Amino acid sequence: MASNPALFQSPTLTEALDLLAAIPGARPLSGGASLVAMMNAGLVEPAALVSLTRIPELRGIRVTADGGVIIGAATRHNEIAADPRLCGTAAVLPHAAAQIAGMAVRNMGTIGGAIAHADPGLDFPPALAAAGAVVELASAAARRRVPIREFFVDWYATVLTPGEIVIAVHLPKPKPGVGLYLKHARVSGDFAIVSVAVSLARDGEAHVAVGGCGPVPLASAEADGIVSSDLSASALAHAGDLLTALANPVDDVRATADYRRLLIPRMLARALNDCMAASRSVA
Amino acid sequence: MSEIAPIVLNVNGAARHTTALGGDTLLTVIRDQLLLTGAKRGCNQGVCGACTVLVDGRPVRACLSLAGDCQDRRIETIEGLGDRPVMRALQQAFVAAAAFQCGFCTPGMLVAAFALLADSRLPSEADVRRALSGNLCRCTGYKKIVEAVLRAAHALADEAVA
């Protein structure tokens, strides 16, 4: 059945947050790429929608005085894919953004909407986990920041509380190096069967995360520690095993859980080898 | 629940007075009320691309856009783009290259290709395939569509030089 929510346009963040606090069951609407598709399919029936698309402070990418990057929650995937400031180790993010769905959806979808939706097949969660992102949240009552690796809690679930929205994603200052997002899907634009996100700094610091293998992106300080100090085949295999142990994949129409587990170390090694090759060609 | 509300949409250069419920998509409103049926409902989930229209010059999915959220935006559909040289070149090339069979995906395909050629005058074959990869066609195998877009790009470049 078609859902029929009231639609509110909010010119300011304060007003949007007040509306979300005031209306039980109201949901923020950003690009619509996920939420409207689910409404069309009758999977969700929000009581009201609060559109965030006209709030200037949620749009765009800024670089802070210390070199960090702030991406407004309503920034579109294509803007992220094309932004030259997301370079070096932060390049994992545009690389992932460019592989989401197709051009028209990337013109609509926003990074805030994507991570708030928390579909485990989405490309941003592992990319942000590898990029060391911190998510900034706001509600009518408060603002807070949550590291991306703590943001996702379960299938389609995050730390967001009712009335709270994502307003920005903060990245540390990109280091010289490479970022890469290796995605394995049935066809272009599909959700990943497995994806691996890597940020590899020239100084050796490396962060890795895996998508498609459970409710949350797979990442661990221990795995990062291994790949930061040793990129030998045996070290990569060890890191792959650590991440595989964290995996909680399911069987679905894309692939079985066993195949996903099998791919984690294989794709991790492939991604890091591709990164090293890219580093060499840059150097 | 929302009430039916009047909304004004700027479609193909004209202000159009329509009505919509909060959950009504742009696709529903332009097809059912404005009778602009060039944009098609192929999946209603944003996957097939048959509903592609331009909003503020960029290709988007009309089926994933809420009509009420598109007020003050510049909406362009296949019906409104026919006078533009880029679209004319694309249409001619699609006909010459037989870049369609059933034609159901064609309006969305043309709108997506229009946006590509508006941005990048001489795309490579890979650029064309990437830019259109969100538009599905089940008839052609895509080869003749790529040929048509490249042919249009070259025709436009030749015109610009001449």
Next chain:
Amino acid sequence: MTQSVVGVVGLAAPQLEAAEKVDGSARFIADLNRPGMLYGAVLQSPHAHARILSYDVSRALAIAGVRAVVTGDDVQTNWRMGAFIKDEHALAKGKVRYVGEAVAAIAADSEAVAREAAAAINVVYEELPAALSPHAALKPDAAVIHEELANYIKVFDTGSAGNLCSRTSFREGDIEQGWRDSDLIFEAHYLTQAQAHVSLEPCGALAEIDANGRITLWSANQSVFRVQANVCESLGLPMSRLRCLTPRIGAGFGNKMEPHVQPLAVLLAMKARRPVKLVLSREQDFEMVRARHPFDIRVKTGVKRDGTLVAREVEVLLDGGAFADDSPGVLGYALLMSCGPYRIPHAHCHGRLAYTNKMRFGAFRGFGVPQITFATETQLDEIADALAIDPIELRLKNLKRQGDRWLGGQPIASCGLNECIERVRTASGWNGGRHRAGSAGSRRALGMACSAHISGLLSTGAIIRLLEDGSVLLNTGAVDIGQGSNTVLSQLCAEALRVPLDRVSIASPDTDGSPYNWGTTASRVTYMTGISVLGAAAEVERKIKEHAAEILECSAQDLELVPGGFVAVKGIPHRRVGFAAVSGRAHWAAGGPIIGSHSWVFDQKTVDPKRASVVGLPFPQIGAFVFNAIVVDVEIDETTGKSRVERAWSACDVGRAINPQMVEGQIEGAFVQGLGFALFEEMVWNGPQIANPTLMDYKIPTFIEAPSELYAIIVESNDPGGPFGAKSVGEIGINGVAAAIANAVNAAVGVRLRRLPLTSERVLEAMLASEQK
């Protein structure tokens, strides 16, 4: 008739509908509206198999804007439709037989209200045990899906019993002798999956009833005549009361050949006495229409050491779903093609079709041959490997040639397969070695396959009218589903009458005014309808000459048509008269308006009883063979097992390319649809429920998966019976794709997969398993 005189045959003319297809004005079923029109919605069954105990529609009727509700109570028990077995009601009556089946339908003022009302209908069911696979359905204790099966009308000897819908067997030669004569015998088991058509346009219908009770029906269809027959059979209407028309069709591939929601739209319109439009959502289109049959195939082939094929046994088991639809035809046709285009003296090809509690399976481009070919053509590669013979040489050694007889005994009038093979062999550089250098971390090789198809089946007609001004109106009743048949048939007509293409217009199919055409299916329109177009044109030509003989005062035998719409005395071109003058005379002075007509039925026997014995033959007259050879260049990623077709060459013997650009389009489109079938397309059932009835979850190839190096190669064998030598091209290009890709995968990574699709998961698992050996 083989020479093109005016150059219209062989011309890459654009589609006649090109202008409306590029400016957005082409009207498909969802784009049509009628004054006072209501919107339909369907309530679907939540159960795979259940008795319907009662309906309560009171809550639905109480919703403002609801105009009509229909249920199984609105149709009579004996109102059943079906192409081969009349086993299907307009909507579920008495019981439901699959999840998603139409149980009730609503007509209301808006789509939203109709959907809300459909959900408000309360149906009480008594659940029954379900049979979800053909193996389960054919067990003796399985729940019976059609209790009345014995009493259903059947159009051939189906052998139906229990949940066995039909069975077919071909025998030629002496199979036991064949095994004795063989040096080596190969036997293996193959599985293919359900593939969804995914025409970009979902199915829909718009029905309108006038005050006299006559009904007009527009729908997404491949045959207005099959729509008329199905609706009238399922609603107990005389066929003369229903007029079927067609808007533009957003592709078919078999999906729109037999009924979908047309009977429901008519039933709602009759009850509401208002026009009703009912268009399925994409999900409903996946769940309610039809799909390609999953095949369970056993192939056994006996061969001499030198590679000579001696004997072939094929046994298949098909999942037919809840209704027979075209399934008996698919079974019979797949078996007819199961020896492929090869000389195999001893054959036994047999199979069964089971009813199950799933959506019906039916016609889909290839009609069972892509499934069979996957099995038989990959087994041929295994034989070639075992005998250390090049796969192409093995095929060439055993190829059928022009004049040979097909399985069953029908002669092959034209065969360009040898040339198809040589063309793809040369173009692909096959003789330089099958293994190619892949990119880092991948392996790459060539694979090939051959296949055949038919062009002639059932009946068709054409009417050509010479209008007062000498221009030409062609009316065939053949629905152009996007492939361009309007253009091709007009080209044939223009060539035959030697007029420019723009002097010919083609009427939109209309059961009131068009000659019968069984349908745009079975690759039959160019060949079958083309022959009727030429027959009708010949009658027009004869009448034109009779008039011209009077005007020019000569004998009709001394006249000839000359290009541009004139008839002239042979050898004296200035003694001529134009079609306008001829038609004016006919309209106003003598003889009456010039109308040419032709109709025929394909009457070449499938089986020569002296050569073959056949049980359960659904198509007793089918033929006019076309051929295809494919080479693909496939790269497999060693990390994930994912296959990518880098290059492909597909050569089709189409007899004659009336419009070469459209022929290429068919070959290219069929290839990419076959690529999806080979590599990743699969409808998955979770118990009785389709798990992926959306384009989010069911994926078809995009611009990225389709190879940019895709070469369509046209081979012209000029069939002596075809119109200007033409045969067909609609399906042939899909048949061998999966086999060729599987053969390339085997050549590249050394694993032989006998189950489709060749997902990255299955390929990687097999690669790892073979490494451990």
